Amino acid sequence: MPEIVAPQESGRRLTLTFQAFLATHARKWLAYAYLHTGSEDAAHEVTRAAYEQLGRVWPHALRQASVEAYAWAVLKERVTEWLYDRRQPTALTETAAFAVVTHALLRECQQQFAMLESQLGLYAAISRLPERQCDVIVLRHVIGYGDAQIAALLGVDEVTVRSYASRGKRKLAAALGIDQG
Structure with a gap:
């Protein structure tokens, strides 16, 4: 997993919860991003952007009714944004999965x-x-x-x-x- 900046206003506990969350979801988030972008490099770029955004708002994310649902929405936004910026449809049809x-x-x-x-x-x-x-x-x-x-x-x-x-x-x-x- 790439080195990600931990939450800004964090103490050790926030940093640990953030890192644990990333470790738990990293592989599957990367797989989801790959399915839609069709590229390993793009999948890493998209998930890194999602991790960084989540790191900036981690205390806010923890206050949500579902941290997982909130974080998932962040990932989906990053995937959608990546596809939109490149005027590219989802690669789901072409992926090796x-x-x-x-x-x-x-x-x-x-x-x-x-x-x-x-x-x-x-x-x-x-x-x-x-x-x-x-x-x-x-x-x-x-x-x-x-x-x-x-x-x-x-x-x-x-x-x-x-x-x-x-x-x-x-x-x-x-x-x-x-x-x-």
Whole structure:
């Protein structure tokens, strides 16, 4: 993990909580940024910008109802800003994680998604899902977060996460022409 400036107005405890937060989320945040930027260098740039912004407002972040949801919003803003500044769409369709998603979805829904590997439009279909459904599918099946973690990141309960996942899968199946029986 790159050296990040710790919170400005901090004592040792704030610095430690900030560093622990970064250590906990660094790998998955980097994976999320990579999925959208399509570049390891860009993913590092985006996550570093998010870490730095979060470090500047860490005491404020700790006062939020959900630190994880607040921090996740910061990361998503940095990703969106990076894409906008470069007039570039999300790279989700082209990223190498295609195999990860297809295998994860196949394991979970073998019969319903048996045709996914032959469907090259999977990521395009995922990127066309409504934002929250797309986030849940990516966070769950590509990055590997559990429902409780996703709920904390998105600031919703686990039932809502499962609902987004279910609706997202139904829309993906319809978009890819997969009969759900």
